[in-house]
Amino acid sequence: MRRVAPFVAAAALMAVVAPIALVSAPVPAVAQAAIQAAPVSELVAEVDIPYTKFTLDNGLTVLVHEDHKAPVVAVSVWYNVGSKDEPAGKTGFAHLFEHLMFGGSENAPGSYFTPMRNMGATDMNGTTWFDRTNYFETVPTPALEQALFMESDRMGYMLGAISQETLDLQRGVVQNEKRQGDNQPFGLNEYKVLEALFPEGHPYRHSTIGSMADLDAASMETVRDWFRSNYGPNNAVLVLAGDITPEKARELTQKYFGPIPRGPVNNPAQAPVPTLAAPIHETTHDRVANAQVSINWAVPGMLDPDSVPLSVGASVLGGLASSRLDNELVRGEQTAVSVSASNGAFHRVGMFDITLNVKPGEDPAAVEARAREILNGLIADGPTAEEVERVKTQYVSRTVQGLEQVGGFGGKAVALAEGQLYAGDPEHYKKELQAYAAVTPAQVQAAMQKWLTRPAYTLTTLPGEREAYQEAAEAPSGANHTPAPPIERVARMAKPEIGAVSNVDFPAVERTRLSNGMEVVYAHRDAVPATKIAVDFDAGLAADDAGKLGVQTLMMDLMDEGAAGRNATQLAEAEETLGAGISTGSSMDRSVVSLSAVTPNLASSVALLADVVRRPTFDAAELERLRATRLASIAAERTSPAALANRALPALIYGADSPYGRPFSGNGDEASVKAITRADIQNAYAQWIRPDNAKIFVVSDLPLNEIKPLLEANFGQWTPPASAKPVKDFSAPIPAATPKIVLIDRPQSPQSYILGGEVLNASGTDDLLVLNAANNVLGNDFLSRINSDLRETKGWSYGVNASVAGFEHRVPYLVTAPVQADQTGPAIAALNAQFNDFLSGGKGVTSAELERTVNGNTRRLAGSYETSGAVLGALRTNDMLGRPDDYPETVAARTNALTADQMDAAAKAAIDPSRFVWVVVGDASVVKPQLDALGLPVEVRSASGD
Known part of the structure; x- marks a missing residue:
């Protein structure tokens, strides 16, 4: 269970309140929810993306998936070129072209954001990574032809639109993208990890942002050659997913992409998995609030049989909320404020990392040593069958729910494109799911034994003055480069018009009430077998007492750290067993407990949700642990540029007396957090988390008449206290503006x-x-x-x-x-x-x-x-x-x-x-x-x- 961070600054959507002294609410003696989960095989059977595949004469691979739930089509173009394909002296070129290809093409001059915005595109973006560059947008069906014209124009008719001025400008934007990343706490660590794990000349050694010196040195002709070599139709995959038929897709792709000539074939760079000759330990300093230890190995890529077992092992070690590192270092010994382990599986290689954010005052070397003991114990004995089963269920559940979307960053178009690009098989996602479903503890143990007993690169970052580094310099003027000859533009058909786009058909909203008066607001969606529930309370950050800032978020955090007889670990294990996601959080105006669940496991998931909402333990030891974590978070905010600004501005414009005049993170300040008692937490719960101050919002593939009995059984007998429902106090005047x-x-x-x-x-x-x-x-x-x-x-x-x-x-x-x-x-x-x-x-x-x-x-x-x-x-x-x-x-x-x-x-x-x-x-x-x-x-x- 992970806390949902409050919305900050311009993204903030919700409110807060003035407190009333109430008595502590006792924990009801109610039996904890029983956990009954559907087998993983049943969940895997729900995952299917039917598709049609064809290839144009010029080599463009087209994948089509029909999904008529909404009058939209996801357009996703994946180029088989990423930063690993960049030779020495051309690092950053793939990412630079991601920027340039939004700047206009020969027959669609000017920013691509203008026509895309005009056609009503959603989920529109482009990304570059080690293995690929992609461009994607979801458009109303009547705008599909124009979107295909645009994508085909930047594939086949691009170079004539790149002027020296455009090239210089986008180099400057990239410089600032790099500065923005470098400026974050720990923002320089990625460079060190890549350079340590991979030897000189290895395709994965340099970051995707690349070398600013390489970009600065690039002439127009060098840039043109890079495009000609990598962005041809035979080096791309086009996916159309949504409100379209294969027949129409074939007609339109032939019309818009068919005339584009083939380009050279990019055979992705081979990249062996390197092994360090000996362990490497490095210490650096940065303007950070706490020490961090990062332990890293290069491991096999996504197509290797060991990739899934390694990913499962990473989840058991530090990915699950009930992971071994969490249980031992965060909840048990409390020497770390947060931990993680992950296996980043790329095309040719992967990177397995363990990250330990050390609790201030603790010895980083001792925390590292303890983490290695936990890792070695997992390698020596292997994970339990129960741990592996929980990882499987969580992974498959998230996959099922993620495939509701046709496009974007992780929908059905992405699953098909990745499989085709990396494995030559659009159904690779199924093979991966099957590998997860079949993986055994012995396979996980063997993979970890094979790859994680090799020498590792360990980077320890300590608080201090940041060490000198190569800052992104100003992009040079094109005057420093030899002018390139003009490109002869090729005429093509006119850009198609957009047809009439019908108004949105928002789902019918139904309302009902439980026997205790709680209102239920419901909408039906059946694209995937999943249910989302939010129990909203009219509280939020504005409900904090001015002298106890941070009570609301700390109380919400504690709610899912123990409930109905389960401690934090047992709650996490129950959630993972069900493949459910329960999160708590506060925005500016609302406090919320949310559930995301696969419908086959809904009954037990709702019962677990009710335990968190109605029967939190508020264990004193857990409060002290979260207090220490909260203080570390506040210290971390004081090292982050955006967080520092969001701490300062609210009081300046609202005044310190306003419920909105607090740090937008909701974390409060050190003095208030140190002073909060368990009684304060219990009083805040009794005051605000009550059925007459709540509404339940549901979107599900089940009809309301099947949802309501589940809610009634778990929430219907929850009675409000006798005290009056609280009201937030916004009477403090907004101070007159003092520009400064x-x-x-x-x-x-x-x-x-x-x-x-x-x-x-x-x-x-x-x-x-x-x-x-x-x-x-x-x-x-x-x-x-x-x-x-x-x-x-x-x-x-x-x-x-x-x-x-x-x-x-x-x-x-x-x-x-x-x-x-x-x-x-x-x-x-x-x-x-x-x-x-x-x-x-x-x-x-x-x-x-x-x-x-x-x-x-x-x-x-x-x-x-x-x-x-x-x-x-x-x-x-x-x-x-x-x-x-x-x-x-x-x-x-x-x-x-x-x-x-x-x-x-x-x-x-x-x-x-x-x-x-x-x-x-x-x-x-x-x-x-x-x-x-x-x-x-x-x-x-x-x-x-x-």
Whole structure:
């Protein structure tokens, strides 16, 4: 069981409350839920992705899966080239092309985000990894032809659109992507691990982000040669999954991709699994809150028979919530605040790692030694049959539920594409499932004995000043390179138009009540045999007493660390046995206990959910353990750029007395967490976690008449206390805006994290549709004014956003902008210029922006509620914000009626950049002179305290 982290900053969706002193609630003497799980073989039998496969004459492999549950089609193009295929001197090229291929093609010039947004694409992105580059989007069926035109144009008609200016700009964006990753705590460790595990010349030795020097040195002709060599149709797999037939797919792919000529064949780089000659131990320092020990081995890749046994062994060791490392080091000896073990299985090799986040004050060497003892014990004796069975059930359950989606990062299109690309078999996912179902403890033990008794690379990171490293330099101008000859463009058919996209058909919402009055809000979805339940309580971070910040999240964390006679480990084991996921968490306005379960195991899963909700133990020893973990988390927040900003800004704009004026993480501060008692936890539970303060939201493949008896049996007899239901106190006035800059000094930061904003004179329960539409143009979209300026024009950032957070009461408008350190002041000036131009400078919404926003916000509805999780989220949000159950179906008509004047007026009435307070987390020695030049008061704070 893992805690669901609270939403932070602009992603925050929910609220909090003023406490009332209540007596502690005794733990009811009720028998714990019985656990009855369906056999793994029954779950495996549920996994099937029927497909049709054909190959065009030019070598393009096409896979088609029909799924007509929604009028959308996932388009997923996978190129058989990744960073492992990059020769010396060309590292980072695959990733650079991921960026370039979104920048426009010969017959679709300009950013691909513009037409994709216009067609209503969802789940749209591109990624690069060691073994592949992929591009994917899910589009309404009437937009499919245009999506195929776009994908085929960047496959076959790309090079003529890459100008020297575009190349230089995207190099700069990549530099900032690297800075953003490097700037995180432990952000440099990946480089060390790869260079230690793999020898010079090994394809997996360099990171996917690559060498900035290699990118800087790349001429236009070198870049063109790389594209010609790797992005031909015969080096790609195209998957179409969703509302399409094989016949139509064959017609359309031949039309759009058929004329593209073959390219060279990329035979993926062979990569033997290296063995270190001797163990390597390295110690480094970084600006981190706790020591971390990482133990690493190179192991076989995904097609090796040992890959699944190693993955199962990793789960038993440190992947399950009931893993051996968790039980011994985190719950038992309490020398680590968190542990993990995983087997990252790539095409040719894998990387098995153990990560130990050492509890402050403990000896990292002793924790490492103890972890090795636990590993050696597992190797010597093997896992138990029960442990292996729990891993199998969890893996298959997650696979079943993940395949509800047709595309995106992990849906059915991904499963088919990966199998074809790596194994030459679209049904490789089935073989992997069968391998999991059949694996034995003896096979797991043998694989671990074979591979994990070899020498390992161990990296210990200690708190301290970060050691010097090669910072990403400025991308050079193309003037430094010999000009390349122009590309002769090839004419092709016109870009097809998008047909009429019908309005979304949101599932019918049914409501009922249990015998104790608890309301149940239900929607039916039957694409996969799974059920999702959320028990929402009107509490959240805003329910914390101002003197006991962090009580709500600590209480919610404790709820699934022991309940109904089961301790934390036994609860985790029960959950894993069922293949269920139970999580607890708090957003700004709600506290929630959620269940995700495969329907064959639903009865026992709901009973376990009820134990967590109704019968938590709140064990004193568990409280002390979680208190230590929470204090470590707060210390870690003080080393993270985004977390530091999100700790500082709420009080600056809301005031410390507001329920919203607390750190957005919900972790509280050191003093309050140290002072929280078990009685405080019990009082918070009695006060807020009660049936008359709750609603149950359900999305399931079972009908409501089968769901309700399960809920009635487990929740219907839960009676509310005699005390009045609590009400959160939002009476504290919002302070008058005092525009200023708070600079949090974080030395050695190659990038500055900017977070700014104001509290709007609006609440989440107000009708904010027009304002949010206007803000799509201004700040909350890849194509927004501020992102287009700072990322796509200036190249100072990897991504900038401004959005209205979805709180229930007074909402904040929040601007986030990670920028390269030497452009921090100019970036704030540029942001202000964009806001002022839009709001008061006469540069409001243009006709093109209006059309793009209206089309995108209406056409994307078809794909927005494809999954049960998305429907569940909509049910909960609509209820919290007082919207009607059919709200998603009302959006299109209202959006289609929007005018530019309405959008301009809504933005001008709500947003006032002269009221913004800015928090900047960066190196004060570099940043402060830039900020002083802006003419606002600058207050400098240390990262070590609020």
